[in-house]
Amino acid sequence: MLQLRDLPTPETLHKFAQRYPEADISAISSFLHLLRVATDLSSALDECLQRHGLLQGRWWVLILLMREESLSSMPSTLADKAGVTRATMTGLLDGLERDGLVERIFDAQDRRRVSIRLTTSGQARLDQVMPDYYSRLRLCMAGLDEAQRAQLQAMLGHIASNVDAFTR
Amino acid sequence: MLQLRDLPTPETLHKFAQRYPEADISAISSFLHLLRVATDLSSALDECLQRHGLLQGRWWVLILLMREESLSSMPSTLADKAGVTRATMTGLLDGLERDGLVERIFDAQDRRRVSIRLTTSGQARLDQVMPDYYSRLRLCMAGLDEAQRAQLQAMLGHIASNVDAFTR
DNA sequence: TTGACATTGTTAGCTTCCTAACTATAATGT
DNA sequence: ACATTATAGTTAGGAAGCTAACAATGTCAA
Secondary structure, eight states: OOOOSSOOOHHHHHHHHHHOTTOOHHHHHHHHHHHHHHHHHHHHHHHHHHTTTOOHHHHHHHHHHHHSTTSEEOHHHHHHHHTSOHHHHHHHHHHHHHTTSEEEEEOSSSTTOEEEEEOHHHHHHHHHHHHHHHHHHHHHTTTSOHHHHHHHHHHHHHHHTTHHHHHO | OOOOOSOOOHHHHHHHHHHOTTOOHHHHHHHHHHHHHHHHHHHHHHHHHHTTTOOHHHHHHHHHHHHSTTSEEOHHHHHHHHTSOHHHHHHHHHHHHHTTSEEEEEOSSSTTOEEEEEOHHHHHHHHHHHHHHHHHHHHHTTTSOHHHHHHHHHHHHHHHTTHHHHHO
16 A cells, blocks of 8 residues: 655645546545555554564464454465465465464365464464554553544545445 | 454454553554545555546646646656655656656756656546546535535644654 | 365565665765 | 764565466267
8 A cells, every 4th residue: 555655735636626627625535545644544453563573464363363263264264364376365364374373284084175273372472462552542542532533433434435436 | 554454343343452451453554444434545546547548646646746737847856746756756757758658858957867758658548547537526525515525634644743653 | 876066275576675795986084 | 084874775584466378077969
């Protein structure tokens, strides 16, 4: 995703809007601000995770496993839930297995299947990361009270319901 | 950045909050929704750009060049403005130059420097992409009126000013 | 029963991001 | 004047994303 260190000035937006009459200045501005804040949050999250020797993709896989009663799931399910391809998931699991945070268990019934299981070492790593992550997140969102958070989510919902307009 | 196809249910959040008392449920929820919408928007943008044979990183470089009066800039400046390292910018420029959208002009005065210039072909590509992008963006943000957009930006500002709390 | 199809996971090769190290050039201080 | 330091850009190697192709295994219908 774009990093967007340098958002357009009002002058720049105006200049672009002159050349491209399709431009809706406040729409562009809101969109870019949203992406900007999201990427800033994502970078901050990266930094937090790296202190614990994790990267976003791998960390999210651990969380998905911890959500399961059995602490295990299949690569294809994990790929769907994480929003990546199965090929990408293979790579993430390779890394996690190499670090001993996860183990592959081959299914004897259906020999195409593999079960991915969170190891005790993986659980321990999460127990180390999550309190830190949650504490930081609490501080980060402290600027908004409950009502504002609800309002933010409502507005995000309005956008989300129109995202397919972008694609179509 | 994470794709987050599968946000946690209230039950899952509750379960995690029991294990990790640092968790602030509404903070987590708002944070994840924000990331989710941003990544959805980013994917939609990807799809739009790919129809015109562009990728986000390269597209943004073209925009940064078009902002300049001279239609040119330096790799290091572009890297700063795009929020990527100079090494990454080298790679982006390699691709853009190979496609003829940009040209490298070596500085005779200071022989360390290279000037990157948007070619007429690069400008033409932008003229093809931008109206499409702006039209889609307009539709996508149509769910929010001007007041709501201003409100959204204000709330994003509140979060942005606390992002460093995440890092520190 | 066997031929066609579907599913699971992997590999291979590309892009884009990173950090660290390097080359070449310019600027500066003693 | 010359050694040090700073700057500009690149290269090398890694991670994480993609698509496309593939092997192995199951399933199902004729």
